Amino acid sequence: MSTAPGAKRPPRPHRRPKKDPARITAFRALRAVDERDAYANLVLPPLLREAEKQGMDRRDAALATELVYGTLRGQGSYDAIIAACVDRPLREVDPPVLDVLALGAHQLLATRIPTHAAVSATVELARAVLGDGRAKFVNAVLRKISSQDLESWIGQVAPPYEDDAEDHLAVVHSHPRWVVAALWDALGRWQPGSAGRAAIEELLRADNERPEVTLVARPGRIAVEELAEELTGSTEGRWSPYALRLAEGGDPAELTAVQQNRAGVQDEGSQLVALALAAAPVEGRDTRWLDACAGPGGKAALLAALAAGRGAALVASERQPHRARLVARALAGNPGPYAVITADGTRPAWEPGSFDRALVDVPCSGLGALRRRPEARWRRRPEDVAGFGPLQRALLRSALDAVRVGGVVGYATCSPHLAETRAVVDDVLRGRADVEFVDARPLLPGVPSLGDGPDVQLWPHLHGTDAMYLALLRRTA
Numbered sequence: 001m002s003t004a005p006g007a008k009r010p011p012r013p014h015r016r017p018k019k020d021p022a023r024i025t026a027f028r029a030l031r032a033v034d035e036r037d038a039y040a041n042l043v044l045p046p047l048l049r050e051a052e053k054q055g056m057d058r059r060d061a062a063l064a065t066e067l068v069y070g071t072l073r074g075q076g077s078y079d080a081i082i083a084a085c086v087d088r089p090l091r092e093v094d095p096p097v098l099d100v101l102a103l104g105a106h107q108l109l110a111t112r113i114p115t116h117a118a119v120s121a122t123v124e125l126a127r128a129v130l131g132d133g134r135a136k137f138v139n140a141v142l143r144k145i146s147s148q149d150l151e152s153w154i155g156q157v158a159p160p161y162e163d164d165a166e167d168h169l170a171v172v173h174s175h176p177r178w179v180v181a182a183l184w185d186a187l188g189r190w191q192p193g194s195a196g197r198a199a200i201e202e203l204l205r206a207d208n209e210r211p212e213v214t215l216v217a218r219p220g221r222i223a224v225e226e227l228a229e230e231l232t233g234s235t236e237g238r239w240s241p242y243a244l245r246l247a248e249g250g251d252p253a254e255l256t257a258v259q260q261n262r263a264g265v266q267d268e269g270s271q272l273v274a275l276a277l278a279a280a281p282v283e284g285r286d287t288r289w290l291d292a293c294a295g296p297g298g299k300a301a302l303l304a305a306l307a308a309g310r311g312a313a314l315v316a317s318e319r320q321p322h323r324a325r326l327v328a329r330a331l332a333g334n335p336g337p338y339a340v341i342t343a344d345g346t347r348p349a350w351e352p353g354s355f356d357r358a359l360v361d362v363p364c365s366g367l368g369a370l371r372r373r374p375e376a377r378w379r380r381r382p383e384d385v386a387g388f389g390p391l392q393r394a395l396l397r398s399a400l401d402a403v404r405v406g407g408v409v410g411y412a413t414c415s416p417h418l419a420e421t422r423a424v425v426d427d428v429l430r431g432r433a434d435v436e437f438v439d440a441r442p443l444l445p446g447v448p449s450l451g452d453g454p455d456v457q458l459w460p461h462l463h464g465t466d467a468m469y470l471a472l473l474r475r476t477a
């Protein structure tokens with residue numbers, strides 16, 4: 001039917017954006033991380049389940065997961081590139097628009113998705129979640145981004161290494177500058193012979209790799225070999241005799257052994273911390289063990305299993321009631337005696353000198369677990385590190401008071417930041433003459449590159465673990 005001359009042309013029927021559950025789910029997860037300070041690893045699974053109920057298949061679920069984690073990891077580099085493609089400061093671009101642009105940049109620059117598909121799918125996403133007007137803006141920016149590959153962009157937007165090494169590495173490896181500086185300082189302290197440009201770049205690169213999923217076969221509850229039978233393609237751990245590294249794919253939460261608490265998901269670095277504390281020599285009584293900061297219970301579950309095998313009992317204490325409930329769930333079925341209590345570790349619910357071994361795995365910035373918490377690097381601020389200091393010192397002092405003379409305390413953090421590791425221990429030891437270091441290195445047999453001791457710092461690029469720190473301390477008087 002033709003339109004009569006002079007008559008107004010009817011508006012074109014509005015075309016609905018195509019349904020794309022993977023990108024919509026990824027966008028929703030990024031919004032939750034941004035708006036609600038949610039953790040991607042907590043917010044994504046329920047969003048995926050919801051989308052799966054509405055028909056999203058496994059391939060799309062895998063794509064959504066890769067888009068969320070990849071975008072969060074690369075955000076520093078992508079922001080620098082997006083900034084070069086828009087004509088106003090990024091802080092003036094609406095956060096949801098920035099999230100769509102970052103999702104698009106990730107697809108264009110770091111995945112095998114063909115350029116035309118990445119642009120058109122992201123523009124469709126923009127139409128669905130931002131509206132047609134802003135989708136045009138997204139389209140224009142993505143077309144500019146697609147004109148070069150990642151390497152050329154980085155060459156253009158990162159300052160030369162020679163001018164400002166930390167700024168350069170921050171853009172190239174997508175870490176905030178202050179985090180680059182802190183990691184580099186710590187690397188210099190623990191690996192003085194190999195803390196040059198190559199080493200820091202290896203570390204930053206390792207932070208941006210998806211970590212392997214590692215399980216722990218809790219001793220006395222299941223043998224590693226038996227667990228391996230449930231897991232085709234899994235390989236044994238590098239350092240922990242109880243570790244099993246999972247092959248790609250598969251959800252460990254579906255394993256019977258995990259559901260029954262006989263096994264759990266646990267990074268090898270965390271396993272090593274518990275194993276080293278349990279292996280530290282203690283003279284005399286060795287039946288009362290404490291985990292003073294136990295939530296959510298990963299190390300407590302391993303310690304409780306080890307304690308059970310040696311006729312000892314574990315008290316797992318946690319200040320937050322909801323996290324204490326997670327500890328109780330993690331310890332359920334432990335073959336030996338244990339108790340889970342809700343208590344503030346700085347105001348102990350136990351008599352001084354009650355324990356033979358104590359772990360104090362203090363709250364920290366988490367800069368050692370950036371591989372699994374990609375958003376943490378953008379959320380944390382330098383002042384957070386200082387903010388944890390008084391609590392970390394108070395918890396260590398209380399843990400030292402909690403053990404008897406001859407007893408051993410393990411002070412652990414999942415941060416390599418020097419202000420949260422050795423500086424805390426040195427400060428606390430300066431104030432008391434009743435504590436000595438125990439060399440932790442021989443208690444991590446076979447683990448290389450542990451530095452001069454007596455405390456140890458693990459590294460993702462050297463050990464394939466989170467960057468856990470451990471100091472072992474003995475009460476001497």
Ligand SMILES: C[S@@+](CC[C@H](N)C(=O)[O-])C[C@H]1O[C@@H](n2cnc3c(N)ncnc32)[C@H](O)[C@@H]1O
Nearest residue numbers: 293294295296297298299319344345361362363
């Ligand atoms: C790094 S996490 C411990 C992780 C745990 N060891 C594991 O392996 O699953 C630190 C824990 O300390 C708890 N916490 C913070 N302040 C505390 C306090 N004053 N007393 C006891 N626990 C505290 C936090 O709620 C958090 O669960």
